[in-house]
Amino acid sequence: MSTLTRPKTDTVATTPGTLRGPARVLLRVHRKALWVAGGLLVIGIGIVVALRIWMAAAKELCADGDMTPCGGPVYQPSYARTSTELYLSDGGTVLLLLAGLIGVFVAGPLIARELESGTFRLAWAQSVSPAHWLAARLAVPAALAVVGLTVLIAVYRWGLWALRGYPYSHLTTWYGSGIFPGTGPALLGFALLAVAVGGLCAVLVRRTLLSMSLTGLVLGTVALGLHKRRYELWPHILRQGRGPQAVSPGDWHLDYGMLTASGHKLYWRDCLDTGTVEDARACMRARGAVTNFTEVHPASHYWPLQLVETGILLALAALAVFAAFRVLRRLHG
Structure with a gap:
């Protein structure tokens, strides 16, 4: 029992x-x-x-x-x-x-x-x-x-x-x-x-x-x-370009990189281990990068x-x- x-x-x-x-x-x-x-x-x-x-x-x-x-x-x-x-x-x-x-x-x-x-x-x-x-x-x-x-x-x-x-x-x-x-x-x-x-x-x-x-x-x-996975609970926004318009003060910055002509994402982290900043840029260009992008969660995603x-x-x-x-x-x- x-x-x-x-x-x-x-x-x-x-x-x-x-x-x-x-x-x-x-x-x-x-x-x-x-x-x-x-x-x-x-x-x-x-x-x-x-x-x-x-x-x-x-x-x-x-x-x-x-x-x-x-x-x-x-x-x-x-x-x-x-x-x-x-x-x-x-x-x-x-x-x-x-x-x-x-x-x-x-x-x-x-x-x-x-x-x-x-x-x-x-x-x-x-x-x-x-x-x-x-x-x-x-x-x-x-x-x-x-x-x-x-x-x-x-x-x-x-x-x-x-x-x-x-x-x-x-x-x-x-x-x-x-x-x-x-x-x-x-x-x-x-x-x-x-x-x-x-x-x-x-x-x-x-x-x-x-x-x-x-x-x-x-x-x-x-x-x-x-x-660890909170950022994946809602789709993030991809903003193209460089400068203030890419990241607003209230944005949650997730990652950044560059886009190829076909729209494929290349992340800077994949090239940062090549040495200097110029080496990283050369690495991105060699892979076909043309446009900067930033992945963010804006404040409206709260x-x-x-x-x-x-x-x-x-x-x-x-x-x-x-x-x-x-x-x-x-x-x-």
């Missing part, structure tokens, strides 16, 4: 119509974790607000944050503005880690610890079906994660908004690896995937530390894979990339939830 087999009881089983009862018990048992999560939420909001206040109070002679006379040949930003840019440049990564921690918590203290210790039998003996038991442990953290992270996304975008139009800024670009994951719905999709993966790993492994480790490994692999990534994460989350219930049913039945 499986260790997850529901114990027999003389209690009359009544299937609850909602998850209100199990959810209330879950919130009461883990109220300390809720206080910690609330504290992190307040700290995150406080950091962004403090940076905005610090930047607003900094001594600046020009509206763009220049401390030198306006229109002068030297641009010197205030320390508050450069520090704010530096801190916020990794805000998306921090929010991604917070979403991952939610999944790790679901895998360990929320589900696997009860399966490992056997306390789940108490809930199952009180007319709570295994499906309702697992659904409550997935739905409650998922709902709280969506609400909390939505607030943090809004606050983070508000903080980044203060840096718009900042000259010579290169740390807070919309496509930055430390910014993009924390500014849109893709973060919510990752949080839901974290909850789903945590639940699946818990019912599969049924060991607290091992479930938490496996969840972290899976989520880290997904995050790294999306980071939302398509966000939505496609969100769709992928939600699809993976749905598969993980389905697998978790199937595994629970197989072990229970």
